[in-house]
Amino acid sequence: MADQTLPIGGALDVTPHDEAQKGTFLEWLHGWVITVDHKRLGILYVTFALFFLLVAGLEALAIRVQLAMPNNHFVSPEIYNRLFTMHGTTMIFLVGMPILFGFANYIVPLQIGARDMAFPRLNAFSFWLTAFGGLLLYWSFVGGFGLFGVGSAPDAGWFAYAPLTERAFSIGHAMDYWAVALIISGWGTLGTAINILATTISMRCKGMTLMRMPLFTWLMLVVSALTLVTITPLTAAQIMLMIDRYLGGHFFDTQAGGSAVVWMHFFWIFGHPEVYVLALPAFGIASEIIPVFSRKAMFGYPAMVAASAGIGFVSLGVWAHHMFTVGMNGPTTAFFVLSTMLVGIPTGIKIFNWTATLIGGKIWFATPMLFCLGFLIQFLIAGLTGIMLACAPWDWQLHNSYFVVAHFHYVLVGGIVFNIFAAIYYWFPKATGKMLSETLGKWHFWIFLIGFHLTFDTMHIPGILGMPRHIYTYEADRGWGVYNFIETIGAFVQAIAVLIFVYNIVISLMKGKDAGSDPWDAWTLEWAVPSPPPSYNFVVDPVVNSRRPLWDLKHPEDPDWKYE
Amino acid sequence: MFKQISRGLRSILYAAGCAMFLQAGAWAQTITTNTDTFSPASKPAHEIFGLAMFALAITGGIFVVVAAAMAYAIIRYRRRKDDDGSEPPQIFGSVPIEIAWTVIPIIIVVVLFLTSARLIFAIKDAPRPKSALNITVVGHQFWWEVRYPGLGIITANEIHVPVSTKADPQPTYIKLLSADVVHSFWIPQLAGKTDVIPNHVNETWIEPTHTGIYKGQCAQFCGAEHAKMLLRVYVDTPAQFKAWVKQQQQPAVEDPAVAAGREVFMHNACMNCHEIRGTVATGRFGPDLTHVASRDTIASGSVMNTPANLRKWIENPDYFKPGVLMPAMHLSSQQLDQVTAYLETLH
Numbered sequence: 001m002a003d004q005t006l007p008i009g010g011a012l013d014v015t016p017h018d019e020a021q022k023g024t025f026l027e028w029l030h031g032w033v034i035t036v037d038h039k040r041l042g043i044l045y046v047t048f049a050l051f052f053l054l055v056a057g058l059e060a061l062a063i064r065v066q067l068a069m070p071n072n073h074f075v076s077p078e079i080y081n082r083l084f085t086m087h088g089t090t091m092i093f094l095v096g097m098p099i100l101f102g103f104a105n106y107i108v109p110l111q112i113g114a115r116d117m118a119f120p121r122l123n124a125f126s127f128w129l130t131a132f133g134g135l136l137l138y139w140s141f142v143g144g145f146g147l148f149g150v151g152s153a154p155d156a157g158w159f160a161y162a163p164l165t166e167r168a169f170s171i172g173h174a175m176d177y178w179a180v181a182l183i184i185s186g187w188g189t190l191g192t193a194i195n196i197l198a199t200t201i202s203m204r205c206k207g208m209t210l211m212r213m214p215l216f217t218w219l220m221l222v223v224s225a226l227t228l229v230t231i232t233p234l235t236a237a238q239i240m241l242m243i244d245r246y247l248g249g250h251f252f253d254t255q256a257g258g259s260a261v262v263w264m265h266f267f268w269i270f271g272h273p274e275v276y277v278l279a280l281p282a283f284g285i286a287s288e289i290i291p292v293f294s295r296k297a298m299f300g301y302p303a304m305v306a307a308s309a310g311i312g313f314v315s316l317g318v319w320a321h322h323m324f325t326v327g328m329n330g331p332t333t334a335f336f337v338l339s340t341m342l343v344g345i346p347t348g349i350k351i352f353n354w355t356a357t358l359i360g361g362k363i364w365f366a367t368p369m370l371f372c373l374g375f376l377i378q379f380l381i382a383g384l385t386g387i388m389l390a391c392a393p394w395d396w397q398l399h400n401s402y403f404v405v406a407h408f409h410y411v412l413v414g415g416i417v418f419n420i421f422a423a424i425y426y427w428f429p430k431a432t433g434k435m436l437s438e439t440l441g442k443w444h445f446w447i448f449l450i451g452f453h454l455t456f457d458t459m460h461i462p463g464i465l466g467m468p469r470h471i472y473t474y475e476a477d478r479g480w481g482v483y484n485f486i487e488t489i490g491a492f493v494q495a496i497a498v499l500i501f502v503y504n505i506v507i508s509l510m511k512g513k514d515a516g517s518d519p520w521d522a523w524t525l526e527w528a529v530p531s532p533p534p535s536y537n538f539v540v541d542p543v544v545n546s547r548r549p550l551w552d553l554k555h556p557e558d559p560d561w562k563y564e
Numbered sequence: 565m566f567k568q569i570s571r572g573l574r575s576i577l578y579a580a581g582c583a584m585f586l587q588a589g590a591w592a593q594t595i596t597t598n599t600d601t602f603s604p605a606s607k608p609a610h611e612i613f614g615l616a617m618f619a620l621a622i623t624g625g626i627f628v629v630v631a632a633a634m635a636y637a638i639i640r641y642r643r644r645k646d647d648d649g650s651e652p653p654q655i656f657g658s659v660p661i662e663i664a665w666t667v668i669p670i671i672i673v674v675v676l677f678l679t680s681a682r683l684i685f686a687i688k689d690a691p692r693p694k695s696a697l698n699i700t701v702v703g704h705q706f707w708w709e710v711r712y713p714g715l716g717i718i719t720a721n722e723i724h725v726p727v728s729t730k731a732d733p734q735p736t737y738i739k740l741l742s743a744d745v746v747h748s749f750w751i752p753q754l755a756g757k758t759d760v761i762p763n764h765v766n767e768t769w770i771e772p773t774h775t776g777i778y779k780g781q782c783a784q785f786c787g788a789e790h791a792k793m794l795l796r797v798y799v800d801t802p803a804q805f806k807a808w809v810k811q812q813q814q815p816a817v818e819d820p821a822v823a824a825g826r827e828v829f830m831h832n833a834c835m836n837c838h839e840i841r842g843t844v845a846t847g848r849f850g851p852d853l854t855h856v857a858s859r860d861t862i863a864s865g866s867v868m869n870t871p872a873n874l875r876k877w878i879e880n881p882d883y884f885k886p887g888v889l890m891p892a893m894h895l896s897s898q899q900l901d902q903v904t905a906y907l908e909t910l911h
Contacts, residue, residue: 077788077887157785163762164745164787169705254762260746261764294641300657325748325783326759327766330688334681341673348669349662351630356661358637362652365642373638380630384623391619391680393612393687396756397601400748400783466599466752468783471791475866478599478779555651563656 036120038105041127045102049095056090059083068488070476080472081155088158094134100281101192104220110526111214113205113542118198126191133185140177154178162252162263167245179238186231193227207544214524219284222312230273237266268319276315282419286372292522293369294361300353307346314343324395333392340390367441371422378414403463409456429519433531434512440504448497454490458483523548597776599752606754607771608687700739703747703760706789707864717812720851721864724798726805728771735771751780751797772799788887794865815842816854825906828899857910875904
């Protein structure tokens with residue numbers, strides 16, 4: 001096996017010349033709209049998600065201004081409720097999932113030595129469904145008023161607890177936009193998940209056994225399987241909601257004998273695995289970046305794969321920990337306490353393995369690595385507050401308080417967004433051929449880190465002091481004011497960091513340093529092709545002999561396949 | 565501002581310091597009423613606080629050990645300035661180490677699970693003494709209806725319960741119903757929250773050990789004015805509670821001096837939504853007003869019950885609670901004065 005050589009990009013570059021020629025703007029636009037190239041679709045996904053990151057970020061800023069002081073009057077309660085509903089819904093469905101699936105779209109085929117996804121046209125269809133869903137959700141600001149002159153955007157929270165979403169309590173079309181937009185973007189997500197599953201299972205290059213797959217690809221395989229299981233109950237529940245609203249169904253209509261608790265079960269059996277749909281790709285990103293910038297192989301690769309699959313399985317059995325306060329009986333509560341705490345074990349294994357990868361390495365503090373190290377320590381804290389919340393009796397106090405808000409923002413921002421930034425700094429050179437500025441990147445990292453901790457460390461305290469979520473105002477005598485003020489300052493610090501990031505992208509696209517095919521001296525196949533890769537990715541089908549094909553190539557005297 | 569910070573920090577430090585004495589309850593003399601989950605004043609909240617301290621100690625220990633390991637790795641193994649560019653030795657894993665850091669978390673999980681489970685059953689299956697007071701709380705958009713079935717009392721937003729002592733244990737069992745959407749009943753110093761769900765009867769209990777006014781609020785998003793669906797529990801001495809019950813059981817005061825205001829109330833839609841026992845006003849949609857003047861607050865705890873506030877509230881409820889379901893009745897200034905004067909007599 002080991003006598004096979006790996007074709008290195010550039011050596012056999014047969015990119016057709018006409019591709020480099022510039023057409024008119026319309027031709028350029030047309031090219032992007034009709035594309036079925038996984039790389040272009042990946043870029044579309046990421047651009048789409050970054051746009052909505054800014055939108056939902058602005059919504060968050062408005063929320064923080066309103067809460068900065070007690071009895072503040074920056075926005076009305078109705079607008080506030082729309083803001084937090086749209087912020088949550090957007091961040092999950094139009095930022096988190098599209099950006100991570102966008103990375104997968106771009107990177108997975110390259111990492112497994114394939115020329116495209118298994119179903120390129122399904123891929124394009126999925127993206128446009130997601131994009132249309134996003135458009136529809138935001139169209140609610142215009143169309144939600146319906147014939148009633150009320151409503152506008154959805155305002156029942158991203159969890160949309162029935163019966164608040166039924167017609168008796170939510171007239172106008174706001175909830176219809178919410179449900180239909182998410183059903184449509186959900187189909188897009190399902191299409192992508194099927195595509196990634198098929199791609200990772202059947203499109204791997206010669207020699208790439210499952211246990212040689214890069215961890216990011218592995219995690220996307222697990223995530224795609226998980227997505228198929230989790231999006232379905234949400235779509236089902238939303239269809240039931242629409243039947244209630246328009247066809248006289250009574251699934252969640254409590255005035256006619258329906259059940260509010262059934263909605264909660266449907267929502268959270270989607271909602272909790274959804275957290276892992278977002279977290280596992282982030283773990284995958286960390287598992288790519290931490291080894292490369294420690295200059296060491298991933299410690300305990302088989303354990304990492306097993307832990308990922310384990311998290312995927314266990315996460316399907318923990319949903320009712322979002323419902324400890326609905327009055328479940330003792331044994332049921334105890335079951336969900338145990339299953340929730342069990343997630344801590346594979347997650348712990350991952351954290352330990354990343355730390356062990358650092359030990360003995362030569363850590364290079366480039367921007368992607370800084371974000372990953374921030375993730376590592378923040379995710380530890382997020383996991384530990386998760387264990388606290390899993391102690392059901394304590395959760396009876398903490399549930400729906402700002403402690404929970406702090407906890408899941410620690411997961412979603414401190415864990416996932418940090419890794420999303422890391423991934424962009426890491427793979428931007430591959431996708432564009434230009435390096436992002438390291439100086440600006442470091443400013444971005446440190447300012448974002450400070451803002452993040454100002455906001456979300458502080459946020460735990462008002463939760464312990466009894467501040468519930470989703471309130472647009474609070475009384476001065478509660479003693480929550482000072483913490484909220486600090487959180488708001490932190491939010492603006494984070495916003496400054498994001499502006500630096502956007503500026504970095506623009507300036508680097510225009511005059512960034514040329515990246516070359518392998519700027520980080522990395523080991524997976526995507527770094528073997530030119531940056532940006534030609535539309536067919538690989539001139540010759542690569543053959544791999546280990547988990548780190550480029551390591552083998554760079555170190556013929558000490559290849560990995562001797563040890564694996 | 566500093567006062568607030570120091571209060572928050574003090575409660576955390578104090579809580580940590582006192583954790584071990586919890587079961588004895590010896591520390592509780594210094595209680596202040598606020599919404600701090602770390603200064604409990606009632607039985608389930610005490611036990612939950614004990615569990616919280618235990619879980620904090622364990623997770624805090626894990627954090628110190630793991631974060632120290634990470635910090636050590638990051639600092640010790642940074643790439644030095646004089647690095648020769650060679651790759652460090654490649655280590656692919658170690659089975660004994662990986663078994664160790666799988667087994668240790670399992671043990672921690674078992675301990676935390678058993679501790680939590682013990683408390684779940686202790687609180688959920690607590691024996692209910694005969695002396696317990698039974699009340700029913702009904703969540704409405706955006707206020708709380710409070711009924712004392714055994715005592716024939718109906719009130720709103722302010723719950724009175726007797727204090728519990730060793731000699732005379734007086735737990736209160738609260739049945740939770742909802743008239744519309746999902747709410748959540750939460751008085752942080754007394755007990756954890758329990759959701760208030762339509763078509764789904766829930767129950768919780770408290771056994772307050774200290775008198776005082778304990779604040780709380782709806783903890784499940786329920787619509788426009790979720791933020792101002794506040795709630796107070798008055799923990800009274802037995803004598804105070806007895807007096808309160810006696811007063812609440814009286815029919816509404818009939819003061820001829822305010823007959824004009826009474827007329828306004830009964831001839832407008834007020835009576836369709838509000839009940840004043842002993843009169844023709846028998847509405848159930850809004851709070852019972854039979855003894856409204858005996859309450860400290862109006863608008864579900866969000867405004868103090870002064871004549872000026874009450875007048876303003878009746879004139880335009882949206883002024884205090886934008887999105888509230890009570891409409892402005894477009895009363896004249898004179899009518900407003902009259903109806904306010906009438907309601908002020910309803911002690």
